Amino acid sequence: xxxxxxxxxxxxxxxxxxxxxxxxxxxxxxxxxxxxxxxxxxxxxxxxxxxxxxxxxxxxxxxxxxxxxxxxxxxxxxxxxxxxxxxxxxxxxxxxxxxxxxxxxxxxxxxxxx
Amino acid sequence: xxxxxxxxxxxxxxxxxxxxxxxxxxxxxxxxxxxxxxxxxxxxxxxxxxxxxxxxxxxxxxxxxxxxxxxxxxxxxxxxxxxxxxxxxxxxxxxxxxxxxxxxxxxxxxxxx
Numbered sequence: 001x002x003x004x005x006x007x008x009x010x011x012x013x014x015x016x017x018x019x020x021x022x023x024x025x026x027x028x029x030x031x032x033x034x035x036x037x038x039x040x041x042x043x044x045x046x047x048x049x050x051x052x053x054x055x056x057x058x059x060x061x062x063x064x065x066x067x068x069x070x071x072x073x074x075x076x077x078x079x080x081x082x083x084x085x086x087x088x089x090x091x092x093x094x095x096x097x098x099x100x101x102x103x104x105x106x107x108x109x110x111x112x113x114x
Numbered sequence: 115x116x117x118x119x120x121x122x123x124x125x126x127x128x129x130x131x132x133x134x135x136x137x138x139x140x141x142x143x144x145x146x147x148x149x150x151x152x153x154x155x156x157x158x159x160x161x162x163x164x165x166x167x168x169x170x171x172x173x174x175x176x177x178x179x180x181x182x183x184x185x186x187x188x189x190x191x192x193x194x195x196x197x198x199x200x201x202x203x204x205x206x207x208x209x210x211x212x213x214x215x216x217x218x219x220x221x222x223x224x225x226x227x
Binding site: 032034036041042043044045046049089101102103104105106107109 | 118120148155156157158160163207209214215216217218219220221223
């Protein structure tokens, strides 16, 4: 059962454009939603994260929009650059008394053309 | 920022042998670490949750006798793939909990020949 669904599978954007990646979840116990960036052959690196009590969070060119009622969240990359070309994963963490495990989306391969 | 180191980054082993992968949190203590497996162009699949001083919790379908996890200290967790077979070839990634965030290592490529 895929608990976090991510789309699109791949995305091509021109330099300077906006990249948008969407994720949806079903488990209402999720309480933390991070986005990770992964370059080929490397481990994922945390980009930005949001909690469900906040509708939007912005850090530099990266913005997360969160819709709690729809159980959806998205990553927007403004002024996309060729160096942003990577695979992006959304994730969701289960809440609880101890640190919950992360469930990842399927990933989006972003290609930014110069 | 918090740094998680994995070693080795690449390893080739013969079928039937065992191989150990180390995961260290270099500048913070991690009570909880996670081990993920990733096939090419696929997502990360959680294998097990490792808690310092206690037995690991394995995800459904992961053979605990094949993938031995030891979390002996607050900065080190190890994954041992026992009696490795070619189908165990994959990219293994550990994540360590620091504060309220999971920091991932650079991953370890395992090739079983």
